[in-house]
Amino acid sequence: MHPAVSIIVFSTFSGVGFGICFWLGVLGPNANAQTVIIAGFFGLVLAVIGLLSSLFHLRRPARAVRALSQWRSSWLSREGVMAIVTLSCVFLFLVGRFFNLFIDLVTILAVLMSLLSLATVYSTAMIYTQLKAIPAWHTILTPLVYIGFALLSGMAFIFSFMSSLLGDGMLLVNLVLLLGSWGIWFLWVLRSDRIGLGSSNVETATGLGKFGNITPFEPPHLGPNYLTREMGYTLPRSKSRLLRATTLTIGLVIPLLLFCFIFFSSIPWLVEVFKFLYFCSAFAGIFISRWLFFAEARHTTMLYYRKE
């Protein structure tokens, strides 16, 4: 599939934004109000950047508000509705903490905010998971990868910039998230390599299986079209391997090394630099992995156009 920057920014930025909101719901009801509000502000801004970026993928963005109407059937619609509900909830929570209002309600809002953030990231993932025509995406592992990366990047952001919110145990939580989310990603990649186009092949696509081996002979036209541009994106195997290795290095190995530095370093400003690099590296890794999510995905339509 064509890796559109607008969609990659959408899912990674809204991921980290809602990830931050999730953790604020867990940590925030009793923590220092000022820090919580700054973190919450960043959560909101990052999520909104992501959501606005998705508008750039629309050919008619002025009609985007219609996308909230079909929540009964469409995951894309559900994602939009959930995002707005979640952002409203986060906003109310922050207002509550800022003015020290409705203290009891703030605790409830915090729980709600965490649950809604997870549900929104789940809906984002389901937009892709629901597509049976792209077998690599059509698995429960896809929402797990999305949720894992949202929790990881959200936690990394708080750890890097607002670590006063975190107790000592949070070092362990970071480590678990780092290993856990990349572990799920690794399983996803293994499955996607194995599944290919699933049970679809050129024989089922044409129904001509009983005539033996079928090969595409002539495409309908010599040039590309919307379908081949959108669904015919191919990444050479060598490039794919290199990018996967890069993703793991930047997203997992470097953050792990930085973790050791942070743990053993005694120079305070150096620790801050390492923490900053920790978030940047983890997020960059997630960003490249999301690019790969699209670039490596294969669509059944291409069975009609070329030997798959």
Added chain:
Amino acid sequence: MTSLPKSTERKLGLVIDLDVCVGCHACVTNCKAWNTSGYGAPLADESPYGNDPSGVWLNRIHSFETEKGEMNALVHFPKSCLHCDDAPCVTVCPTGASYKRVSDGIVLVDEAKCMGCGLCAWACPYGAREMDPTEGVMKKCTLCVDRIYNKNLPEEDREPACVRTCPTNARFFGDLSDPDSEVSKLVANREAVDLMPEQETNPVNQYLLPTERYGAEQLGSPDFNLASLATQKPGGILSWIDNLFNGN
């Protein structure tokens, strides 16, 4: 609502005979001609001329080579929207632009509601939907909904443009839910297939497989010898003409 109807009153669709199609692209051309001036926005051509032509088409003809034993055969393969009973393109639509009609089962796009996100094109396993580059809305086969009910047209023209124009009668249009319709009889009498049944879309359109008439068995058999036809001696008037030209 972009939920699918539980059932439709009729199932209008196409039956395409792969035995007969010669890949002439007449249906493709007539589809483009009709639909660029018919229902909805015109079908845009970003680049109609030159080295890299590109545009929106609702019907395209692929071709496939079959390989069995020593003999190969070429199958021309027209492909357009299959108007699936369980159309995945409809349920993914967030705006309510995509819908399947209860009255006849046709899958349509309300172009006034479409925001051009392209998710329906991703959801379709067959590649039946294409984004219009100038209008920014999704285009697809309408089964010529503006022809088949059009009282201003003579009755024989009230069928999809592709069916009307096919010079070899490879395309048939009708109600596949009615067992007495011509299309249902074709499906019953010939070997008809769903495309990608594993995708569980339950397509309405059916493809009739090539018969084994010209199959590898006959062409490959020693009795079937084209050279023997060429060496036959002509008789009668043909012999006279033959002699005239050959001068003996």
